[in-house]
Amino acid sequence: MENFVFHNPTKLIFGKGTIPRIGEEIRNFGIKKVLFLYGGGSIKRNGVYDQVVKSLKRYGVDWVEVSGVKPNPVLSKVHEAIEIARKEKVEAVLGVGGGSVVDSAKTVAAGVVYEGDIWDAFIGKYVIKEALPIFDVLTISATGTEMNGNAVITNEETNEKYGVSSKALYPKVSIVDPSVQSTLSREQTVYGAVDAIAHILEYYFDGSSPEISNEIAESTIRTIMKMTEKLLEKPDDYEARANFAWCATIALNGIMAVGRKGGEWSCHRIEHSLSALYDIAHGAGLAIVFPAWMRYVYRENIHQFERFAKRIFNLEGEGEDLILRGIDSFKNWLKKVGAPVTLRDAGIPEEDIEKIVDNVMLLVEKNLKPKGATLGKVKVLDREDVREILKIAAK
Amino acid sequence: MENFVFHNPTKLIFGKGTIPRIGEEIRNFGIKKVLFLYGGGSIKRNGVYDQVVKSLKRYGVDWVEVSGVKPNPVLSKVHEAIEIARKEKVEAVLGVGGGSVVDSAKTVAAGVVYEGDIWDAFIGKYVIKEALPIFDVLTISATGTEMNGNAVITNEETNEKYGVSSKALYPKVSIVDPSVQSTLSREQTVYGAVDAIAHILEYYFDGSSPEISNEIAESTIRTIMKMTEKLLEKPDDYEARANFAWCATIALNGIMAVGRKGGEWSCHRIEHSLSALYDIAHGAGLAIVFPAWMRYVYRENIHQFERFAKRIFNLEGEGEDLILRGIDSFKNWLKKVGAPVTLRDAGIPEEDIEKIVDNVMLLVEKNLKPKGATLGKVKVLDREDVREILKIAAK
Numbered sequence: 001m002e003n004f005v006f007h008n009p010t011k012l013i014f015g016k017g018t019i020p021r022i023g024e025e026i027r028n029f030g031i032k033k034v035l036f037l038y039g040g041g042s043i044k045r046n047g048v049y050d051q052v053v054k055s056l057k058r059y060g061v062d063w064v065e066v067s068g069v070k071p072n073p074v075l076s077k078v079h080e081a082i083e084i085a086r087k088e089k090v091e092a093v094l095g096v097g098g099g100s101v102v103d104s105a106k107t108v109a110a111g112v113v114y115e116g117d118i119w120d121a122f123i124g125k126y127v128i129k130e131a132l133p134i135f136d137v138l139t140i141s142a143t144g145t146e147m148n149g150n151a152v153i154t155n156e157e158t159n160e161k162y163g164v165s166s167k168a169l170y171p172k173v174s175i176v177d178p179s180v181q182s183t184l185s186r187e188q189t190v191y192g193a194v195d196a197i198a199h200i201l202e203y204y205f206d207g208s209s210p211e212i213s214n215e216i217a218e219s220t221i222r223t224i225m226k227m228t229e230k231l232l233e234k235p236d237d238y239e240a241r242a243n244f245a246w247c248a249t250i251a252l253n254g255i256m257a258v259g260r261k262g263g264e265w266s267c268h269r270i271e272h273s274l275s276a277l278y279d280i281a282h283g284a285g286l287a288i289v290f291p292a293w294m295r296y297v298y299r300e301n302i303h304q305f306e307r308f309a310k311r312i313f314n315l316e317g318e319g320e321d322l323i324l325r326g327i328d329s330f331k332n333w334l335k336k337v338g339a340p341v342t343l344r345d346a347g348i349p350e351e352d353i354e355k356i357v358d359n360v361m362l363l364v365e366k367n368l369k370p371k372g373a374t375l376g377k378v379k380v381l382d383r384e385d386v387r388e389i390l391k392i393a394a395k
Numbered sequence: 396m397e398n399f400v401f402h403n404p405t406k407l408i409f410g411k412g413t414i415p416r417i418g419e420e421i422r423n424f425g426i427k428k429v430l431f432l433y434g435g436g437s438i439k440r441n442g443v444y445d446q447v448v449k450s451l452k453r454y455g456v457d458w459v460e461v462s463g464v465k466p467n468p469v470l471s472k473v474h475e476a477i478e479i480a481r482k483e484k485v486e487a488v489l490g491v492g493g494g495s496v497v498d499s500a501k502t503v504a505a506g507v508v509y510e511g512d513i514w515d516a517f518i519g520k521y522v523i524k525e526a527l528p529i530f531d532v533l534t535i536s537a538t539g540t541e542m543n544g545n546a547v548i549t550n551e552e553t554n555e556k557y558g559v560s561s562k563a564l565y566p567k568v569s570i571v572d573p574s575v576q577s578t579l580s581r582e583q584t585v586y587g588a589v590d591a592i593a594h595i596l597e598y599y600f601d602g603s604s605p606e607i608s609n610e611i612a613e614s615t616i617r618t619i620m621k622m623t624e625k626l627l628e629k630p631d632d633y634e635a636r637a638n639f640a641w642c643a644t645i646a647l648n649g650i651m652a653v654g655r656k657g658g659e660w661s662c663h664r665i666e667h668s669l670s671a672l673y674d675i676a677h678g679a680g681l682a683i684v685f686p687a688w689m690r691y692v693y694r695e696n697i698h699q700f701e702r703f704a705k706r707i708f709n710l711e712g713e714g715e716d717l718i719l720r721g722i723d724s725f726k727n728w729l730k731k732v733g734a735p736v737t738l739r740d741a742g743i744p745e746e747d748i749e750k751i752v753d754n755v756m757l758l759v760e761k762n763l764k765p766k767g768a769t770l771g772k773v774k775v776l777d778r779e780d781v782r783e784i785l786k787i788a789a790k
Contacts, residue, residue, distance in 0.1 A: 001410075001633075001634055001637035001638060001641075002410070003409060003410025003411060003412075003413060004409050004410060005406065005407065005408050005409070006406075006407040006409065007405075007406035007407065008403070009404050010402075011400065011401075011402035012400065012401040012402065013400050014398060014399050014400070014401065014653075015396075015397070015398025015399060016398060017398075018398060178396075210634075210637070210638060211618050211621065211622070211634075211638050212614070212615065212618045212638045212641055212642050212645075215614035215615070215617065215618055216611055216614050216615075218614070219607070219610035219611050219613070219614045220607065220610070220611075222610065223606050223607045223610055226606065227606070238396075239396055239605075239606075242396035242605070242654065243396060243605060243606050243607045243654075246396075246607055246653060246654065247607050250607075255650070258409075258641060259637065259638075259641065
């Protein structure tokens with residue numbers, strides 16, 4: 001078991017009817033004016049917007065709105081919001097929406113207090129040490145951003161989709177009301193499930209194997225799979241939504257990292273190139289990359305892949321045969337719930353592989369190298385490896 | 396799934412060789428003088444004292460020592476330490492030891508800033524809203540106090556052992572180095588295991604049944620049992636100590652409470668009377684009370700008791716037969732690892748039952764009623780019920 005520090009200061013308020021608490025929570029910090037960031041307007045249709053606005057008014061919190069944050073959120077929108085936040089002298093940023101909105105809110109909060117271009121933080125030229133206080137009302141459970149210090153943004157001018165991580169980016173307060181997620185599309189639910197499972201697997205396969213973290217990872221993956229199947233049958237099953245939502249939170253709030261080596265993260269990085277270049281959903285990209293990566297690297301981590309097959313899919317046996325059945329079972333489950341599992345499924349032609357590889361290697365150069373990080377740990381991937389993984393993922 | 400708030404601000408530093416970080420962590424809060432509280436001197440024998448003192452010196456943190464905190468820590472020692480803390484104008488309290496030391500440190504930290512007698516907080520006459528900053532180096536994993544806002548103290552004049560809970564009692568920083576626990580006695584390890592398992596079961600059997608919290612509870616109990624058996628074979632198995640230590644932390648840091656009804660806590664309360672009256676180890680008392688309580692109440696919570704038997708002991712079947720085999724398996728496991736499972740095993744005569752019942756009912760009156768709480772939830776226990784449970788536990 002590796003040494004670790006567990007320190008997650010976010011206050012997470014979870015459950016039915018909790019959104020009206022947002023105004024009081026913000027006011028408790030003595031904050032009188034926020035930047036209120038949201039997406040394409042679904043929060044106006046499902047009543048979340050009204051709940052938030054009513055609460056802000058009730059507790060005397062003034063706000064300035066910036067809407068139009070897209071999935072795979074872009075840098076230009078962040079720049080726009082930073083400018084407005086500065087002009088309007090807001091004291092905090094409130095994101096209301098899914099992971100894209102909250103990641104944008106975090107980046108804006110850091111950008112407001114940084115003189116240069118906040119993109120510097122994504123390419124190793126600036127380390128985020130401070131940010132305006134961040135609050136959010138989460139409406140799609142998937143990325144875990146509601147309880148961590150991570151943000152991922154796409155620079156759409158250069159097709160670079162990079163992540164950043166900082167203690168200053170933990171939300172002060174996050175509100176998760178799973179009942180508002182009953183109107184999500186089938187795809188949003190499934191891609192959320194894939195994203196959360198992928199977060200857990202990035203840690204699970206990083207070469208470490210602490211028993212309690214293995215047990216908790218397996219517990220959480222099994223629960224996500226079970227709840228996803230229930231939600232595809234009955235999207236407004238509150239119990240399933242609530243279980244799903246908490247699983248997505250703990251998939252990336254530090255619990256899964258306990259006693260491990262920091263996570264593998266190759267699949268996330270390769271996926272970022274897919275969604276940067278083709279604007280596909282992150283969860284869709286992960287469903288394509290993960291099984292291919294597993295097939296390519298399992299020999300480096302035999303015992304853990306055997307365990308995965310046994311504990312997640314109840315398979316028996318041992319060695320390569322067991323492992324390959326485990327990976328196939330995972331791929332089949334992804335297919336069953338409706339995720340694409342090949343580049344072809346997502347309409348990405350095999351001829352593009354070289355272009356994707358170039359984009360991944362650019363990420364290695366600009367986002368990982370400045371942090372002293374490599375692409376992968378159990379198996380450090382070079383250009384050739386990435387190409388082979390994408391070939392496996394092709395069809 | 397019940398609504399909940401998850402907010403645990405403690406920074407937990409975990410792993411081999413982490414104790415020398417204590418000075419810097421305290422200094423980071425701008426603190427220059429602490430009350431350094433510890434127990435019977437085992438920290439001098441195992442080198443922990445030297446590591447702490449060296450670190451405090453290195454970072455320029457001055458200290459005043461109070462030693463002699465006993466297991467089942469007593470109010471008189473807390474009073475003594477509060478007086479010294481005030482006289483010496485310390486800015487924080489540092490507990491170095493097991494749960495008794497840390498609970499005492501918390502109570503002292505709250506007592507220093509309260510004009511009256513801090514015992515008031517244990518009998519509902521005062522609500523703790525503030526305390527000096529609390530730091531600790533934990534040397535026995537059991538109670539989970541290193542990552543929560545709870546403290547339990549015995550008023551030895553009146554034989555009252557009561558608990559208190561406050562946001563202000565979360566340690567700022569806790570350090571857990573599992574390697575220093577390799578010198579613990581067999582009993583200390585076993586009673587720590589029983590305490591941690593009991594914390595999980597108090598939540599598990601409170602009438603709620605959220606899938607993810609069930610899964611995580613079962614994962615953690617299985618891991619504690621496995622690691623306890625390993626440690627009885629090989630007390631210096633670091634991997635087992637580390638897994639055990641983290642399990643004990645998460646058993647009572649809020650994770651197990653997610654989506655539940657606040658926990659049952661009858662067994663803990665009944666046990667507090669045993670350790671108040673007979674000064675037995677808390678873990679020993681729990682091993683006596685828990686199986687008896689399970690036998691007495693399982694009819695109120697059939698499905699969850701069936702699940703317990705299946706998931707913890709891999710038993711098959713259903714209904715009462717399955718449940719009773721599950722409870723027996725638990726009792727047998729407790730026996731196997733060397734815990735007492737009857738009052739007789741602990742040398743407590745059956746004739747004392749009425750005296751114990753009186754003490755429990757006093758706790759209900761003085762500690763629970765002021766908070767509007769009852770003894771138990773799934774089954775609220777009255778005098779008669781407590782008597783019956785103790786009779787089952789007798790021999």
